[in-house]
Amino acid sequence: MKTRAAVAFEAGKPLEIVDVDLEGPKWGEVLIEIKATGICHTDEFTRSGADPEGIFPAILGHEGAGVVVECGPGVTSVKVGDHVIPLYTPECRECASCKSQKTNLCTAIRATQGKGVMPDGTSRFSYKGETIYHYMGCSTFSNYTVMPEIAVAKISEKAAFDKACYIGCGVTTGVGAVMNTAKVEFGATAAVFGLGGIGLNVIQGLKMAGADMIIGVDLNDDKEEWGRKFGMTHFINPSKGGDVVEQIVNMTKRGDDLIGGADYTFDCTGNVNVMRQALEASHRGWGESVIIGVAGAGQEIATRPFQLVTGRTWKGTAFGGARGRTDVPKIVDWYLDGKIQIDPMITHTMGLEDINKGFDLMHKGESIRSVVIF
Numbered sequence: 001m002k003t004r005a006a007v008a009f010e011a012g013k014p015l016e017i018v019d020v021d022l023e024g025p026k027w028g029e030v031l032i033e034i035k036a037t038g039i040c041h042t043d044e045f046t047r048s049g050a051d052p053e054g055i056f057p058a059i060l061g062h063e064g065a066g067v068v069v070e071c072g073p074g075v076t077s078v079k080v081g082d083h084v085i086p087l088y089t090p091e092c093r094e095c096a097s098c099k100s101q102k103t104n105l106c107t108a109i110r111a112t113q114g115k116g117v118m119p120d121g122t123s124r125f126s127y128k129g130e131t132i133y134h135y136m137g138c139s140t141f142s143n144y145t146v147m148p149e150i151a152v153a154k155i156s157e158k159a160a161f162d163k164a165c166y167i168g169c170g171v172t173t174g175v176g177a178v179m180n181t182a183k184v185e186f187g188a189t190a191a192v193f194g195l196g197g198i199g200l201n202v203i204q205g206l207k208m209a210g211a212d213m214i215i216g217v218d219l220n221d222d223k224e225e226w227g228r229k230f231g232m233t234h235f236i237n238p239s240k241g242g243d244v245v246e247q248i249v250n251m252t253k254r255g256d257d258l259i260g261g262a263d264y265t266f267d268c269t270g271n272v273n274v275m276r277q278a279l280e281a282s283h284r285g286w287g288e289s290v291i292i293g294v295a296g297a298g299q300e301i302a303t304r305p306f307q308l309v310t311g312r313t314w315k316g317t318a319f320g321g322a323r324g325r326t327d328v329p330k331i332v333d334w335y336l337d338g339k340i341q342i343d344p345m346i347t348h349t350m351g352l353e354d355i356n357k358g359f360d361l362m363h364k365g366e367s368i369r370s371v372v373i374f
């Protein structure tokens with residue numbers, strides 16, 4: 001079949017909207033009609049050429065929601081008509097990682113996913129006879145896509161696609177980093193670096209967990225109002241001067257604690273210097289710093305080992321530690337029950353033809369999430 005898609009033909013170039021060829025689902029795969037997709041900074045990271053795993057030409061997009069329209073042979077867990085969210089972190093429930101119950105990082109199809117192909121080693125997409133690669137196993141910047149059934153979460157039909165899609169990455173990543181990775185406790189102090197589509201969800205997760213002090217850090221002053229909407233209690237703009245680590249350490253001294261430092265810090269920028277600040281702003285002896293941001297090829301993190309010797313822990317999280325098929329339907333229900341907010345964070349919607357405008361808005365710091373509606 002033909003499907004309309006935004007194709008990244010080359011790194012660093014705008015996406016091009018063309019009709020590509022799509023083969024139907026093979027064994028264990030489903031064809032999904034994507035109804036809406038968010039634009040995450042990770043899509044920009046790969047489009048820009050910074051992703052060491054970036055492959056071109058490819059159809060990017062990994063934050064979608066849609067409907068199953070065809071099932072390949074052997075598919076048992078979903079059926080035609082089911083509303084689903086594609087999962088860039090699948091959940092096979094059979095690999096050593098899934099069975100360990102220690103991680104959400106299912107390894108069943110990671111190798112082929114990283115090479116832009118389906119588990120049988122081939123792509124379902126082509127254009128004028130040339131292969132177009134899949135992205136993060138999802139390629140939600142296409143009106144139709146093919147996914148392995150282990151990489152789709154069946155969700156409530158009550159959730160609107162243009163909101164539910166955000167649970168496919170941003171919401172789950174932010175809220176999950178707090179709940180699953182950091183396991184933040186009631187009364188904790190926290191600092192969130194980068195108040196974009198991910199950072200604001202970390203803030204709403206911290207609020208739900210009952211954190212006392214939630215410090216937001218961003219270079220863009222407009223983000224102060226955004227952070228406060230979701231529970232941020234203090235704001236720092238590091239470009240206004242002063243040492244951000246020192247400021248956080250001083251702000252978090254409580255009672256007879258003369259040392260200071262946040263119990264939990266989160267990097268949601270992808271900047272390795274910020275990651276260091278986040279670690280060093282966490283409390284001596286017990287502070288935990290969670291890296292969410294994704295850094296470009298060749299970049300590395302650094303700190304004095306003494307920071308870890310003195311009891312700080314550096315952690316990372318992918319998809320907020322969520323097990324997609326199990327946890328994503330529950331997060332959709334939280335949204336439907338009013339436990340988490342999504343609507344205000346979707347600041348812009350557009351048709352596929354205008355997808356590059358969504359990337360421009362992200363660059364200008366004017367959007368929180370742009371959502372493409374098919």
Ligand code: NAD
Pocket residue numbers: 040041042043045169170173193194195196197198199217218219220223238268269270271274291292293294295317318319320362365368
């Ligand atoms: P975004 O562009 O919406 O937000 C980034 C925010 O960081 C902006 O508000 C920006 O002003 C701020 N910022 C940039 N540099 C800063 C600095 N030096 N100090 C303070 N603030 C700064 O991006 P997003 O969609 O929220 O994604 C954030 C990061 O998380 C990206 O690196 C993305 O690739 C990554 N990400 C990771 C996962 C995961 O599973 N680990 C999931 C989704 C996104």
Ligand code: AHE
Pocket residue numbers: 040042043051052053054089105110169294295318319
């Ligand atoms: N390809 C990059 C790494 C990109 C990355 O870390 N991706 C996150 C999800 S970001 C979603 O917006 C992730 O899930 N990582 C785990 C995995 O297995 O990819 C690189 O540096 O090579």
Ligand code: ZN
Pocket residue numbers: 040041042043062063169170
């Ligand atoms: Zn993402």
